[in-house]
Amino acid sequence: MWPRELIALVAFLIKRREFARLANNLLGAWGPKNKPLLGPRFLPPRFVDKNEDTINDVRIRTVAAADGTRYSPAQKVDGGEMFGSIKYRLGHSDILREITGPDYDAITKWLNQNLSMQAAARMIYLFNAMLVQSLAEHDELKVWEAIQFNKLTKRGDNGYFEYEEGPDLSTHFVAVPDPITDPEVDPFDYISAVVDQLIGLGFDRAGLRFVSTNRVLNAMRRNPKVATRAGKSLLTTDMDGTVKATRISGTLSMQDLSGVFEAEGLQAPIEYDRRIQTRTGEKRAYAEGHMTVIASTGMDEEVRFNQDNPEDVRVVNDVLGFNGIGTPNGTATPQRRTAVRAYTDQKDARIEFEGWQATGPVILVPQARVELSDLLG
Numbered sequence: 001m002w003p004r005e006l007i008a009l010v011a012f013l014i015k016r017r018e019f020a021r022l023a024n025n026l027l028g029a030w031g032p033k034n035k036p037l038l039g040p041r042f043l044p045p046r047f048v049d050k051n052e053d054t055i056n057d058v059r060i061r062t063v064a065a066a067d068g069t070r071y072s073p074a075q076k077v078d079g080g081e082m083f084g085s086i087k088y089r090l091g092h093s094d095i096l097r098e099i100t101g102p103d104y105d106a107i108t109k110w111l112n113q114n115l116s117m118q119a120a121a122r123m124i125y126l127f128n129a130m131l132v133q134s135l136a137e138h139d140e141l142k143v144w145e146a147i148q149f150n151k152l153t154k155r156g157d158n159g160y161f162e163y164e165e166g167p168d169l170s171t172h173f174v175a176v177p178d179p180i181t182d183p184e185v186d187p188f189d190y191i192s193a194v195v196d197q198l199i200g201l202g203f204d205r206a207g208l209r210f211v212s213t214n215r216v217l218n219a220m221r222r223n224p225k226v227a228t229r230a231g232k233s234l235l236t237t238d239m240d241g242t243v244k245a246t247r248i249s250g251t252l253s254m255q256d257l258s259g260v261f262e263a264e265g266l267q268a269p270i271e272y273d274r275r276i277q278t279r280t281g282e283k284r285a286y287a288e289g290h291m292t293v294i295a296s297t298g299m300d301e302e303v304r305f306n307q308d309n310p311e312d313v314r315v316v317n318d319v320l321g322f323n324g325i326g327t328p329n330g331t332a333t334p335q336r337r338t339a340v341r342a343y344t345d346q347k348d349a350r351i352e353f354e355g356w357q358a359t360g361p362v363i364l365v366p367q368a369r370v371e372l373s374d375l376l377g
């Protein structure tokens with residue numbers, strides 16, 4: 001029997017673990033279907049036992065077997081490669097939201113009409129939209145800060161990670177000398193250099209993934225050098241010997257641009273312009289004027305998204321690492337902690353949603369991506 005009183009309904013849903021299950025269903029890290037988050041594609045969520053730890057990450061390269069005779073002992077082949085250590089500490093974040101006004105009135109109205117299931121469904125929907133997604137969006141900002149800038153703020157309780165005995169990554173973060181809005185600049189000169197760099201490190205051309213923004217991709221579509229690659233302009237020579245591109249059609253379509261990438265044996269670029277509302281205003285999840293090239297790593301992550309059934313998993317292929325979810329204050333196990341409270345006997349009647357977490361991204365294959373910046377000048 002569903003309760004008809006608000007406080008009793010909240011207690012009933014807590015006892016059924018409706019809120020806890022929703023907060024800790026790791027599929028929530030991907031955001032709503034109509035506005036998905038991209039970060040978990042590269043750093044999916046993972047429950048970790050320690051909020052602070054050092055990971056000794058061992059990378060093994062495949063080495064072909066050696067020829068031998070029928071009865072000779074197996075030959076030891078030295079092909080192992082240790083990358084080094086990664087030290088991380090998860091950061092702490094929290095949020096408190098209130099249901100007041102029309103939403104509160106609607107829930108109490110349904111309860112008064114003996115429509116407890118509708119009231120519960122609305123409360124759970126608001127809990128997900130106002131709290132669970134807020135925690136996921138916080139992590140999305142941190143994930144892209146880690147991928148695009150290779151750092152997290154290292155102070156106080158904010159999360160951080162650092163590489164010990166790791167490679168020099170200075171060549172993986174490149175500010176281009178000239179913007180691609182300059183018609184004399186060919187954006188694929190920059191892209192080809194990145195491709196060659198990653199292939200030189202042993203990554204596959206076909207596995208390279210490109211992430212950028214609407215403005216950057218539009219600048220590429222308007223660039224005459226790209227139009228020439230797409231067969232949409234002609235190279236002509238003036239009387240003084242100057243070679244220039246003469247456009248024979250309008251701006252390239254996104255399909256045309258994707259075709260240029262595919263003609264190079266590359267994947268079509270992903271456009272990502274998600275904006276996230278913070279306490280200090282709206283912020284881009286992915287920095288403007290950038291292009292991120294992420295290689296396929298061969299490292300997969302099994303996201304066990306249903307704590308009540310360990311067999312429910314989503315396999316994410318070719319990840320860079322993971323976004324750790326640790327043990328927040330007041331708990332003994334890794335989780336996103338939440339609390340729901342109803343206040344009905346006062347003027348400011350309301351329902352409170354509170355959530356807090358210990359989370360942070362950890363990149364295990366730092367050499368697998370290159371960041372181009374200043375593409376728009």
